Amino acid sequence: MTDMPPFAWSVEALHADHRQALRIETMIYDSETAHQRLQVFENPRFGRIMTLDGVVQVTEGDEFIYHEMMAHVPIFAHGAARRVLIIGGGDGGMAREALRHTEVEKVTMVEIDAGVVEFSKKYLANISAGAFEDPRLELVIADGAAFVAETTDVFDVIIVDSTDPIGPGEVLFTDTFYGRAKRCLSEGGILVTQNGVPFMQGEELTHTMRAFRTLFRDATCYLATIPTYAGGPMAMGWGSDGTSRAASIEELDERFRAAGFETRYYSPEVHHAAFALPGYVRKLLS
Structure with a gap:
């Protein structure tokens, strides 16, 4: 579990003309292979969030x-x-x-x-x-x-x-x-x-x-x-x-x-x- 510097963000770039950014309060898990990057982090509003290559898969909040x-x-x-x-x-x-x-x-x-x-x-x-x-x-x-x-x-x-x-x-x-x-x-x-x-x-x-x-x-x-x-x-x-x-x-x-x-x-x-x-x-x- 890693505390992140102020204003660290996970930026989702799933769509060519649109970006979504979610603040990373604490990084819980971060693993990158040759194929993909899997992260779980804490966000003040959404709780734990899991992303795959930066794309939100699930959040505790919604x-x-x-x-x-x-x-x-x-x-x-x-x-x-x-x-x-x-x-x-x-x-x-x-x-x-x-x-x-x-x-x-x-x-x-x-x-x-x-x-x-x-x-x-x-x-x-x-x-x-x-x-x-x-x-x-x-x-x-x-x-x-x-x-x-x-x-x-x-x-x-x-x-x-x-x-x-x-x-x-x-x-x-x-x-x-x-x-x-x-x-x-x-x-x-x-x-x-x-x-x-x-x-x-x-x-x-x-x-x-x-x-x-x-x-x-x-x-x-x-x-x-x-x-x-x-x-x-x-x-x-x-x-x-x-x-x-x-x-x-x-x-x-x-x-x-x-x-x-x-x-x-x-x-x-x-x-x-x-x-x-x-x-x-x-x-x-x-």
């Missing part, structure tokens, strides 16, 4: 928004999800939120790198919050694309908690992967995907929606605003052959009350409103 919206929107919309598949999610935050649903009988989490899980347990334990010890969680160390191609299991909800489509995460944004993931869905099942910030990464969303429209009767996205994913609201892709997106606020509220836990961002009203898309996002979908 991770709840991403994880709640990726997990609770499909699970509450489905209304009877028993088996959930998470592709990626090595920090354990997505599993944490999915496992809050007591009616979920099993969560299968497929993470390509066991080291990510162990690293997160050590340096970001507040994010998983004990999820890795839940007996309903099955942790599979494998390539997510290979898993959906080979498994015979079916799932009510599949959550693709991937990095951006660069390097190892790129395969999780292909038409082939989406088609194989659909094969693993139960009748009326839901696939949700991380699709970046559409104002900055519009082509990513357009590509995914092009694939979803050929695969699913109901293909769209919904939005959530996550402060450290800069450039506007983040898009989560939604694909299903069922009618679960038509659940009313009243139905969602009944399910939410029955679940018996509190959330910091998600609510039935936010769930419903998240599918109301501004014009520039609707244009990217079409």
